[in-house]
Amino acid sequence: MNKRPLYFDYAATTPVDERVIKVMVECLGFTGNFGNPASSSHAFGQQARQTVEHARRQVANLVGAEADQIVWTSGATESNNLALKGVAQARGVAGGHVITSQIEHKAVLDTARQLQDAGVAVTYLVPDADGLITAQAVSEAMREDTFLVSLMLVNNELGTVNDIAAIGDIVRARDALFHVDAAQGAGKVVIDLAQLPVDVMSFSAHKIYGPKGIGALYVGPRAQQRLHAQIHGGGHEGGLRSGTLATHQIAAMGVAFELAAQLFEDEKVIVAGLHERLLEQLSSIPGVRLNGSPSQRIPHTLSLTFAEGEFNSAALSHSIAFSATSACNSASNAPSHVLLALGHDTHSASRTIRLSLGRFTTAQDIDQAADLIKAACTSAPAFWQ
Ligand SMILES: *Cc1c(COP(=O)(O)O)cnc(C)c1O
Numbered sequence: 001m002n003k004r005p006l007y008f009d010y011a012a013t014t015p016v017d018e019r020v021i022k023v024m025v026e027c028l029g030f031t032g033n034f035g036n037p038a039s040s041s042h043a044f045g046q047q048a049r050q051t052v053e054h055a056r057r058q059v060a061n062l063v064g065a066e067a068d069q070i071v072w073t074s075g076a077t078e079s080n081n082l083a084l085k086g087v088a089q090a091r092g093v094a095g096g097h098v099i100t101s102q103i104e105h106k107a108v109l110d111t112a113r114q115l116q117d118a119g120v121a122v123t124y125l126v127p128d129a130d131g132l133i134t135a136q137a138v139s140e141a142m143r144e145d146t147f148l149v150s151l152m153l154v155n156n157e158l159g160t161v162n163d164i165a166a167i168g169d170i171v172r173a174r175d176a177l178f179h180v181d182a183a184q185g186a187g188k189v190v191i192d193l194a195q196l197p198v199d200v201m202s203f204s205a206h207k208i209y210g211p212k213g214i215g216a217l218y219v220g221p222r223a224q225q226r227l228h229a230q231i232h233g234g235g236h237e238g239g240l241r242s243g244t245l246a247t248h249q250i251a252a253m254g255v256a257f258e259l260a261a262q263l264f265e266d267e268k269v270i271v272a273g274l275h276e277r278l279l280e281q282l283s284s285i286p287g288v289r290l291n292g293s294p295s296q297r298i299p300h301t302l303s304l305t306f307a308e309g310e311f312n313s314a315a316l317s318h319s320i321a322f323s324a325t326s327a328c329n330s331a332s333n334a335p336s337h338v339l340l341a342l343g344h345d346t347h348s349a350s351r352t353i354r355l356s357l358g359r360f361t362t363a364q365d366i367d368q369a370a371d372l373i374k375a376a377c378t379s380a381p382a383f384w385q
Contacts, residue, residue: 005321006365006372010207010358011156011184011301012323016252017209017359023255024211027051027248037245038236048247055254059203062257063182064192065218071237072250075215076183077107079202080150082217082230082241083179084111087148087200089228094119097146101125101133102341103157108150108181109337121145127341130293131158135166146176153185153201157323157338157354158292159301161189168197177223183207183215187260187267188298199223205249209359210256214249217241267359268299274357274366275299281370285377291342291352305344305352306377313353316376320369323354 007015016024027033027048037052039045056067073079088098100112102124112122123141125133133151149171154161164180171178179200182191187208193201201218205211219227219240233242279302282288287307313324335349344352355369 005317005319006369007360008320008322008355008357008365008369010361011159011354011356013206013212014209014358015360016206016211017256017259019259020210020252020255024248024252027251033247033251035247037247038234048245051247051251052245055250058254058258059216062186062191062261063201063203063218064194064196065220068238069193069218069220071217071219071240072245073215073217073241074213075206076105076181076202076204077215078230079204079215079217080105080107080179080181081111082227083200083202084108084115084148084150085230086227086240087177087179087223088115088118088120090226091147095121095145097121097123097143099123099125099138099141099146099149099151101127101151103127103131103133103155103338104150104152105156105181105183108152112150125151129342130296131155131160131291131338131342132293132296133162133167135163135170138167139170142170142174142176146174148177148179150179150181152181152183153191154182154189154298154301155292155338156184156301157336158303158342159184159297159299159356160292161185161296161298163296164198165196172197177226184298184301186257187264188300193218193220200227205253205256208256208260210253211249214246214253216253263359271357271361272299274361274363275302277363278302278355278357278366278370281367282373285374288377291339291344300358301354301356303339303352303354305348308347308351309377311351311377313351313376316353316372319372320355323356324350324352 033047033051035044035048037048056070060067060070098120116122125137168178177199180198181202183204186203199220199222204215229240231242236242289305291303335346339349
């Protein structure tokens with residue numbers, strides 16, 4: 001059997017942790033916890049309901065929220081749709097203004113376009129040279145009729161971390177709502193929603209060792225009465241998101257979030273060490289450049305642009321699983337909108353790779369990947385620098 005490539009694409013998805021799988025399968029079979037959480041009249045349903053509420057507390061605990069502020073969804077894409085469309089619809093009157101940025105995930109960008117079609121004005125902020133959206137940029141873009149600001153915590157291509165607290169203060173002062181896509185941030189940076197001026201926040205399980213197809217939306221007190229459901233039928237989740245709750249997915253997301261909390265300090269140190277080890281080895285490549293802020297970032301995700309030459313990322317992809325742009329864009333094969341917003345042209349974007357590390361990355365993986373990348377560069381001409 002062919003050896004599998006080294007996995008350096010944790011920002012696209014993570015494997016499900018074995019401890020999560022164990023809890024997940026216990027919710028499936030006849031001897032297990034398979035009941036419908038809405039069947040409150042018998043023990044099967046009651047047990048499933050308990051599992052769902054336990055998981056809700058586990059998710060809430062990682063991010064400093066109350067359990068009853070967590071709404072289950074099918075993933076961060078749905079959470080982002082619910083946040084943007086739900087807030088816009090609840091506002092009721094036509095028009096109004098929303099602020100987001102050019103470097104959001106497509107789940108926010110495409111949804112913002114939908115709002116534009118419905119008559120909402122949208123400002124797409126340009127990131128600074130470090131790939132960050134500054135509080136000042138948000139402040140300058142605010143209008144009288146701005147009712148929502150939607151920005152990500154951690155950028156999925158760059159790993160850069162926005163100053164959500166500073167931005168949130170500005171949004172609050174203007175009485176708008178603040179939505180944050182934290183799909184790449186949960187478990188990697190401290191999130192304390194009891195303190196943060198954030199009203200709505202999106203999460204996904206499969207970016208932190210849970211299964212695909214499950215996510216959550218935090219709905220804070222200021223957003224409670226200002227959010228309309230997008231999926232109707234049955235009134236589950238306080239009327240905000242109908243549909244039979246996927247007990248196995250939910251239980252799994254709960255354990256994944258609890259594990260992320262338990263392992264947080266250790267993983268921070270380990271991944272930072274691996275990140276440093278990788279950068280140190282790659283720094284010997286002439287002309288290689290790290291995209292995005294070198295300091296305001298998570299160590300898990302690196303976007304590297306190589307100098308012009310014969311660097312062939314397609315050849316490298318047989319030995320290392322990385323993202324050529326970002327998994328979310330790969331379907332269209334277009335150059336990354338994030339890199340373009342940072343001032344790259346199509347050519348330098350095509351010489352850019354995203355490497356992302358995670359729980360199962362070893363020092364040996366790092367050394368092997370560094371050797372492979374360096375080898376892919378040595379064939380290039382020497383007039384680089
Ligand atoms: C992965 C990702 C999403 C989409 O999450 P799904 O659960 O796959 O729908 C949204 N935003 C960001 C920043 C992401 O990284």
